Amino acid sequence: xxxxxxxxxxxxxxxxxxxxxxxxxxxxxxxxxxxxxxxxxxxxxxxxxxxxxxxxxxxxxxxxxxxxxxxxxxxxxxxxxxxxxxxxxxxxxxxxxxxxxxxxxxxxxxxxxxxxxxxxxxxxxxxxxxxxxxxxxxxxxxxxxxxxxxxxxxxxxxxxxxxxxxxxxxxxxxxxxxxxxxxxxxxxxxxxxxxxxxxxxxxxxxxxxxxxxxxxxxxxxxxxxxxxxxxxxxxxxxxxxxxxxxxxxxxxxxxxxxxxxx
Amino acid sequence: xxxxxxxxxxxxxxxxxxxxxxxxxxxxxxxxxxxxxxxxxxxxxxxxxxxxxxxxxxxxxxxxxxxxxxxxxxxxxxxxxxxxxxxxxxxxxxxxxxxxxxxxxxxxxxxxxxxxxxxxxxxxxxxxxxxxxxxxxxxxxxxxxxxxxxxxxxxxxxxxxxxxxxxxxxxxxxxxxxxxxxxxxxxxxxxxxxxxxxxxxxxxxxxxxxxxxxxxxxxxxxxxxxxxxxxxxxxxxxxxxxxxxxxxxxxxxxxxxxxxxxxxxxxxxxxxxxxxxxxxxxxxxxxxxxxxxxxxx
Numbered sequence: 001x002x003x004x005x006x007x008x009x010x011x012x013x014x015x016x017x018x019x020x021x022x023x024x025x026x027x028x029x030x031x032x033x034x035x036x037x038x039x040x041x042x043x044x045x046x047x048x049x050x051x052x053x054x055x056x057x058x059x060x061x062x063x064x065x066x067x068x069x070x071x072x073x074x075x076x077x078x079x080x081x082x083x084x085x086x087x088x089x090x091x092x093x094x095x096x097x098x099x100x101x102x103x104x105x106x107x108x109x110x111x112x113x114x115x116x117x118x119x120x121x122x123x124x125x126x127x128x129x130x131x132x133x134x135x136x137x138x139x140x141x142x143x144x145x146x147x148x149x150x151x152x153x154x155x156x157x158x159x160x161x162x163x164x165x166x167x168x169x170x171x172x173x174x175x176x177x178x179x180x181x182x183x184x185x186x187x188x189x190x191x192x193x194x195x196x197x198x199x200x201x202x203x204x205x206x207x208x209x210x211x212x213x214x215x216x217x218x219x220x221x222x223x224x225x226x227x228x229x230x231x232x233x234x235x236x237x238x239x240x241x242x243x244x245x246x247x248x249x250x251x252x253x254x255x256x257x258x259x260x261x262x
Numbered sequence: 263x264x265x266x267x268x269x270x271x272x273x274x275x276x277x278x279x280x281x282x283x284x285x286x287x288x289x290x291x292x293x294x295x296x297x298x299x300x301x302x303x304x305x306x307x308x309x310x311x312x313x314x315x316x317x318x319x320x321x322x323x324x325x326x327x328x329x330x331x332x333x334x335x336x337x338x339x340x341x342x343x344x345x346x347x348x349x350x351x352x353x354x355x356x357x358x359x360x361x362x363x364x365x366x367x368x369x370x371x372x373x374x375x376x377x378x379x380x381x382x383x384x385x386x387x388x389x390x391x392x393x394x395x396x397x398x399x400x401x402x403x404x405x406x407x408x409x410x411x412x413x414x415x416x417x418x419x420x421x422x423x424x425x426x427x428x429x430x431x432x433x434x435x436x437x438x439x440x441x442x443x444x445x446x447x448x449x450x451x452x453x454x455x456x457x458x459x460x461x462x463x464x465x466x467x468x469x470x471x472x473x474x475x476x477x478x479x480x481x482x483x484x485x486x487x488x489x490x491x492x493x494x495x496x497x498x499x500x501x502x503x504x505x506x507x508x509x510x511x512x513x514x515x516x517x518x519x520x521x522x523x524x525x526x527x528x529x530x531x532x533x534x535x536x537x538x539x540x541x542x543x544x545x546x547x548x549x550x551x552x553x554x555x556x557x558x559x
Contacts, residue, residue, distance in 0.1 A: 098346040098347050099347070105318060106314075106315075106318075106343065106347065107342060107346050107347070108342075110338060110342055112307070113311055113338075113339060113342060113343055116307065116308040116310075116311030116312055116315070116339070116343075117311050117312075117314060117315045117343060118315070119308070119311075119312055119315070120311060120312030120313065120314065120315025120316050121315040121318070121319070123300075123312065123315075123316065124315060124316045124318075124319035124321060125319075127277070127298070127316075127321070128319065146307070147305075147307040147308060147311070147339070150303075150305035150307055150308035151308050151311070153303065153305065153308075154302060154303065154305065154308050154312065157303070
């Protein structure tokens with residue numbers, strides 16, 4: 001999927017952030033906070049790591065906007081496509097579609113599916129003797145889904161070393177912090193005893209993310225991305241309401257201005 | 263079923279995944295398939311999503327559990343991951359209907375095909391006789407869409423030679439009512455119907471593939487329905503989402519006459535006592551005496 005070999009620059013991240021905000025502002029929709037927490041890792045994975053035979057599965061489907069933006073930055077989606085986000089007749093629904101975009105293998109949006117789909121894909125690559133990797137981005141809240149643990153058990157039992165799991169650990173979910181809702185934070189402490197390799201990195205630091213993705217492992221690897229919901233826009237950062245709210249014109253302009261000034 | 267799958271196992275793209283069930287039944291398949299026989303553990307949701315992902319890579323995927331565990335808990339995975347993507351995963355549910363009767367209500371699968379047929383492009387196979395299973399497995403593998411095989415124990419009379427597999431088969435011939443029965447239940451009526459005089463003997467048809475829209479009734483059956491005074495439909499499935507409802511809709515929307523319709527169906531988990539499949543059929547009025555009473559009215 002990658003289109004160029006140079007690492008993404010700060011300008012690339014800023015441009016993607018602004019495009020993401022524009023798309024959501026024009027559509028008048030929310031879920032912006034979780035898109036901004038995930039977009040840095042998503043850009044790096046898709047631009048710098050995913051090869052043509054690899055697969056990327058967005059388990060936290062409510063960050064579809066970041067995925068669409070990343071595909072736009074790769075030239076796979078156009079401005080015209082993004083202009084249709086959330087509109088009648090669009091391919092770009094609020095959560096990834098079931099067909100129509102080759103880079104999106106599965107419709108996701110109901111949490112707890114993506115890791116199983118990724119594990120199955122990784123197992124399939126192994127059966128095919130295909131030297132391909134699978135990257136799966138989950139939210140932190142979706143580790144409250146039992147099916148996610150089913151998938152982890154399966155992936156570790158089969159030692160799916162071609163599977164890299166990224167967890168957008170932004171600490172906020174539907175109605176509160178992950179700690180307040182389910183006492184699972186930090187999540188990586190709950191993995192003790194699982195046969196996995198894991199790292200905890202700053203999910204907004206490109207070098208840290210790259211380094212973590214470059215580590216070879218002989219078993220499934222989990223990269224916990226310590227992120228901020230709404231990252232890059234101060235008035236959104238770590239605030240619950242940006243799981244839901246759309247941007248007003250004033251807020252949109254202020255957000256773009258802040259990104260330009262950084 | 264094991265033999266039928268073993269016969270396909272030479273295909274290197276065939277994968278079988280079980281939800282940790284099949285003890286003393288699937289060992290032969292496991293031996294032949296080696297690592298392509300996957301025990302996914304007690305994790306049906308994961309099993310369905312993994313199956314979807316494997317099918318997307320063009321593997322021939324068979325996902326197995328006992329029928330009640332095959333569709334209910336992992337329904338969302340079947341819907342989102344398999345059906346939404348039109349992936350040809352073959353689900354095998356053993357012991358459909360009351361097959362695990364005395365095991366209790368959690369083990370009854372009496373809304374299975376109704377639920378699954380709400381999904382787009384699902385094909386359901388309900389083999390009537392044990393002899394059908396090979397043909398059903400081959401047919402399911404040849405369908406480029408999701409399938410569900412509801413397996414039960416064939417129940418034809420001793421010495422009876424079943425007709426070759428077909429989605430619709432007439433099993434008894436007479437001048438009595440027209441009776442349609444889904445799956446093995448049909449076989450349970452043969453002996454009693456054959457004992458009736460021809461003037462009262464029903465035309466019994468066994469139904470093995472659903473939905474009706476994808477497997478329309480043959481003209482011969484439609485002619486019988488058109489001239490029948492009573493149409494009786496029996497199935498080990500609740501009334502909602504039933505074959506009977508499908509057929510009635512099929513006939514009505516085509517302007518075809520529907521005679522007086524009597525339906526015998528599973529009661530929706532409304533039991534105070536449990537028992538064998540035979541006991542539960544009696545409770546639901548699906549047993550032979552109840553059928554004979556229904557067609558005598």
